[in-house]
Amino acid sequence: MKKLLFLLLLVASCGVKKQNNNPVFSGWYADPEGIVFDDQYWIFPTYSAPYDEQVFLDAFSSPDLVNWTKHERIIDTAEVKWAKRAMWAPSIIEKDDKYYLFFGANDIQSDEELGGIGVAVSDTPGGPYKDLLGKPLIDKFHNRAQPIDQFVFHDQDGQYYLIYGGWKHCNIAKLNDDFTGFVPYEDGTIFKEITPKGYVEGPFMFIRDGKYYFMWSEGGWTGPDYSVAYAIADSPMGPFKRIDKILQQDPEIATGAGHHSVIKVPNEDTYYIVYHRRPLTETDGNSRETCIDIMEFDENGHILPVKITNEGVEAHDLGE
Template identity: 70%
Template sequence: MKKLLILAVCSMLVTTAWTQPKKKQSGNPILEGWYADPEAVIFGKEYWIYPTFSARYEKQVFFDAFSSQDLVNWTKHERILDTASVKWAKRAVWAPAVVEKNGKYYIFFGANDIQNDQEYGGIGVAVADRPQGPFKDLLGRPLIDKFHNGAQPIDQFVFKDKDGAWYIFYGGWRHCNVARLNDTFTGLIPFADGTTFKEITPEGYVEGPFMFIHNGKYYFMWSEGGWTGPDYSVAYAIADSPFGPFKRISKILQQDPAIATGAGHHSILNVPGTNDWYIVYHRRPLSETHADHRATCIDRMYFDEQGLIRPVKITTEGVAPQKIK
């Protein structure tokens, strides 16, 4: 009798778990825990988010990743990369940028928060066979380890142009550079004029660069304000080339004092085959004052008839399910 009772309870538990409905709306935040600087990408028919673990610098020694088939229900993949696999990285592992090339997955990251050229650290790159890792250090050293044109080597974004060339945009301390990556992501290729780092800093730039192409135009985006304060926000420019010139148009993401503060350091998703666009970003809940209490959120992004980005309305509802066909 006891055995039958146990079997019956187990059966009920299995049935309950199997029939439990999934979320119908993502809600915001979309990830549990404190995560910032989200890099949202699409691999195959899955959405992925690679954020910074938002904590004190000494505790920022790893990355988690999150995957979803519908933008609403997310699966956590723990410690896809940590400093045990990157011997030169000691702390402040930040703002991953992840791309796929020839069946391999590459994660670019900042580490150590270097303050000058005498400190060791900067932007590194690691590689894996799967988007969930595990990732291993590709070079055994930073890819970019010095200040060029005044740009702190952090907050990298990797961009594939229409002609197949790969570029890395990066920079803190109110300066942004672009450099061209070689085919193996092990080094940089000088431009035709002999320079390796071109400064493309637009007005108001602080950090967190991002680029995408829409209707043949290059949309360059960045974060403004201070990351610990309510004025953190996102602005953008449009150009005919990935090198600009980028003339600031306006802010498109900022706090709503009724919902959350410090909305910034974002990425953009366009669902393949559609005109559906999403912005993935972090913000600080109204109940929180700690600098590291940042949460990853998602909202819709729209363009007007001229191709300008409409100001984003940040929400608590988030988005509805969206599968990749």
């Protein structure tokens, strides 16, 4: 007995036990947008369920990427009168001490249906959020892009863009100062298509070393081939030439790894990829969990293939 106790203590002291931080929180959640506000990490995901049950959004906050607090029903269809179902893929930005949450709703299939991309506002990241317009911000198909999967991008010159699109088409549009509409480009158009080869949905953009990294999801969201690829350009307008796939399934870990976002730690060259995937034990398309793994670059600035793990990432306290 003494020998067994000694061995157990030895194992514990040597740190042999591995961390198991993926998924980062319990429940079926997908399409996660990760972001930093003040000294907190935040994740805004889709509640992954049948479309008619997707009538609200939750959010999660953490001081260290490991310990998460759930903020329930930060917005729902009771507040957004025009939204009936399929509230998903939230994107959030802070501007002038207000928090603007962009979301898709109703999964419209034509210009004749009510729905599309909406925007809500709150004084705090955890809500509650109020519908800003009382109607969708985008409710039509422009350049054949379904109005879903919105991402708000803040450029270095101060301009805010909305990048969005499903059905294998992606648009970029210049938001006006109060996010109630758009500013036309010099040629008078509002929606510019920037679709790269292989694009399906789930756009995301960030800047590193003066270069614009554009990322997106490929494959079918219910299948094992769901994945993430990327391109690099000198402008948010592109042109974006596909470089490679960097996130995909690992048949020993999980399938359907996609629809991601990226968290950059302030004042560090440290990047995390936040994404959803499907456990090997699950076959239901909505059985998706949110995970975080490290994302790294080579000496040329290319993104290295991400290794999806069950361990996830170690605690990284923003307050340090």
